[in-house]
Amino acid sequence: MPESTDRLIERLAATAEPVRRLRPPLVRAMLWLLGVACAGALAIPAFGDFGLLARRLHDSMFVLELFGTAVTGVSAVIAAFQMSLHDRSLAWQWLPLPALFLWLAGSTTGCYREWIAVGTKGWEFGESAGCLMMIVAFSLPLGTSLLYMILRARPLFPGRVAAMGGLGVAAFAAFLLDFNHKIDASFLDLGWHAAAVCIVVATCWLAARGRRKSKTGA
Amino acid sequence: MADDHDLLREARWSQLMAAAQDGDRASYETLLRETVPLVRAIASRWHRSPDSAEDVVQDVLLTLHRVRHTYDPSRPFTHWIATLARRRAIDALRRRGRTDRFESFDERAYETFADPATNRDLMARETGAALKQAMSALTEGQRQAIELLKLNELSLAEATKVTGKSVGALKVNVHRAMKALKARMGGD
Numbered sequence: 331m332p333e334s335t336d337r338l339i340e341r342l343a344a345t346a347e348p349v350r351r352l353r354p355p356l357v358r359a360m361l362w363l364l365g366v367a368c369a370g371a372l373a374i375p376a377f378g379d380f381g382l383l384a385r386r387l388h389d390s391m392f393v394l395e396l397f398g399t400a401v402t403g404v405s406a407v408i409a410a411f412q413m414s415l416h417d418r419s420l421a422w423q424w425l426p427l428p429a430l431f432l433w434l435a436g437s438t439t440g441c442y443r444e445w446i447a448v449g450t451k452g453w454e455f456g457e458s459a460g461c462l463m464m465i466v467a468f469s470l471p472l473g474t475s476l477l478y479m480i481l482r483a484r485p486l487f488p489g490r491v492a493a494m495g496g497l498g499v500a501a502f503a504a505f506l507l508d509f510n511h512k513i514d515a516s517f518l519d520l521g522w523h524a525a526a527v528c529i530v531v532a533t534c535w536l537a538a539r540g541r542r543k544s545k546t547g548a
Numbered sequence: 549m550a551d552d553h554d555l556l557r558e559a560r561w562s563q564l565m566a567a568a569q570d571g572d573r574a575s576y577e578t579l580l581r582e583t584v585p586l587v588r589a590i591a592s593r594w595h596r597s598p599d600s601a602e603d604v605v606q607d608v609l610l611t612l613h614r615v616r617h618t619y620d621p622s623r624p625f626t627h628w629i630a631t632l633a634r635r636r637a638i639d640a641l642r643r644r645g646r647t648d649r650f651e652s653f654d655e656r657a658y659e660t661f662a663d664p665a666t667n668r669d670l671m672a673r674e675t676g677a678a679l680k681q682a683m684s685a686l687t688e689g690q691r692q693a694i695e696l697l698k699l700n701e702l703s704l705a706e707a708t709k710v711t712g713k714s715v716g717a718l719k720v721n722v723h724r725a726m727k728a729l730k731a732r733m734g735g736d
Contacts, residue, residue: 338606339580342613348571349617415618416635417628484615486635 352483355411355418362479363407366472366502378509391443392508395436399505401429406498407476413491414483423494426501433501437523461507465526468503469496473534481538488538496534500527558626566621580609586626587633594637604640608633682732686725689713693721694729 406426568576591604
């Protein structure tokens, strides 16, 4: 054994302090989701329009979109916690894909119907920018808490894991937004929503990479 | 028989790692020493150079130290460490690929680019060989004039004494010799 590796082992052993084991990733994901559910239960009555929501729930495409959004959030968060551990399969990254497809299908169909109904007005600025701000604002506390929990596992690829978490966070933010979204999204709305999701995912990715660089100097 | 041995080793490593997580330094050191051959074997699969493989081994040990709180003692340790080693080995390959893309490899890079003194030596060697060849193409008189006046730096008076030629003849020889050398060596 080369001397340097031998010395490294001695040094690592000499500085090894007791560590607190992480809980299994599914348990940690459920704890975070429970926290989000509690926060949502407190926040939704404050801004949600339940009458509007009840009317929209008669629309099967809206229900599909709502379901897809929520399941995307849950599955992306579970995938992020699993991926944060290096010995888990990278196939977890595909978990949110079916739900993401449902979310996109529901949103796009809604857009198409809105376009048929209102024509080119669908391309005008409405509350789109507000939607973007709302998604980003909701994502901030959710994303911060999720990144804190995920990065405790010191993932080998923090950017990838954080981006997955960002997708989950953005999906939850969009889910919350649906409690106060008066109409089907226009194509412009959809673009803003997509931009908001991209901003959240990219911010999480950059935050995780920046944190690693600041810690390792890599 | 081999399966029994693997199972025993697996159980032993899991116990050692669990003890290491609880702060048992002796168990931790034993575990690291016992796992190094496995890590080295995995690293060597991706890195042919022993030095590169050893770099990966040390990187894996450091990473293991950093993420040791993520190990779940109910799961197999061999898979945990082998996955870590494989991913770090591949990551090192990617890093090297990125480095190679931006840096050129030249065996003589040190001699030709980094150290000006060595550059001068190398250029002097190369130029000297070419000069020697060009000198051999001169006439006897021209070569003698160059050797005495330019290489040995004698004065014209001293050179006339050595050769017995007149100052004018030596000047003509030097002039023609210089012209011939410049033409041969591509000078202006």
